[in-house]
Amino acid sequence: xxxxxxxxxxxxxxxxxxxxxxxxxxxxxxxxxxxxxxxxxxxxxxxxxxxxxxxxxxxxxxxxxxxxxxxxxxxxxxxxxxxxxxxxxxxxxxxxxxxxxxxxxxxxxxxxxxxxxxxxxxxxxxxxxxxxxxxxxxxxxxxxxxxxxxxxxxxxxxx
Ligand code: HEC
Numbered sequence: 332x333x334x335x336x337x338x339x340x341x342x343x344x345x346x347x348x349x350x351x352x353x354x355x356x357x358x359x360x361x362x363x364x365x366x367x368x369x370x371x372x373x374x375x376x377x378x379x380x381x382x383x384x385x386x387x388x389x390x391x392x393x394x395x396x397x398x399x400x401x402x403x404x405x406x407x408x409x410x411x412x413x414x415x416x417x418x419x420x421x422x423x424x425x426x427x428x429x430x431x432x433x434x435x436x437x438x439x440x441x442x443x444x445x446x447x448x449x450x451x452x453x454x455x456x457x458x459x460x461x462x463x464x465x466x467x468x469x470x471x472x473x474x475x476x477x478x479x480x481x482x483x484x485x486x487x488x489x490x
Contacts, residue, residue: 381394381397381486381489381490382394384486384489385489389439389440389441389485390440391440391441391478391482392440392482392485392486393482396478396479396482396483397479397482397483397486398483399476399479399482399483400476400479400480400481400482400483400484400486401483403472403476403479403480403483404418404480404483404484407470407471407472407476408467408468408470408472408476408480409468409469409470410425410468410470410480412425412468413425413462413464413468414426414428417429418484418487423458423459423460424458424460424462425464426457426458428484428487429487429488429490430488431488434457435451435455438485439485440481440482440485441481443481443484443485444477444478444481447467447468447477447480447481447484448466448467448474448477449466450463450464450465450466450467450468451463451464
């Protein structure tokens with residue numbers, strides 16, 4: 332679901348990421364209070380924090396890795412722009428990552444990581460707009476960050 336607040340937060344974070352464009356976006360969004368824009372310097376809390384993992388977690392998935400991945404999802408990875416701050420999918424573009432349905436991988440941690448690295452080509456997407464996911468979501472995160480953000484995506488179904 333897209334609320335004006337989420338949209339404003341998304342735009343504000345995107346502007347901060349774009350380095351120095353916050354003021355311009357601020358002008359384009361006169362209805363968003365300054366306080367909200369200030370808040371996004373710390374990433375918004377997305378899904379409820381996990382305090383424990385089930386016994387059968389895949390290799391490479393730890394609470395620390397998941398927390399690191401959440402910060403990437405909401406920051407450098409730009410994932411929230413299309414998938415929403417809660418991972419449930421934004422504007423019918425990015426897929427819902429909180430359910431157990433995996434269109435573009437088998438849902439395992441390594442296959443999610445591979446798919447995030449390569450994106451989803453326009454010929455394979457299922458959304459009505461035909462919007463694609465560029466490799467790395469268009470970000471410049473490195474291989475370690477891909478592993479971490481994939482751990483976070485993998486963990487969303489546990490909440
Ligand atoms: C420019 C928009 C955009 C960005 C940014 C983006 N994605 Fe995506 N993502 C998509 C689209 C579009 C799809 C395919 C949805 C479909 O098939 O309709 C997708 C699919 C996915 C899937 C597959 C879901 C499934 O059901 O198999 C995962 C996982 C995913 N994205 C994770 C990420 C992560 C992690 C990031 C950040 C590094 C990210 N995405 C950034 C648009 C985006």
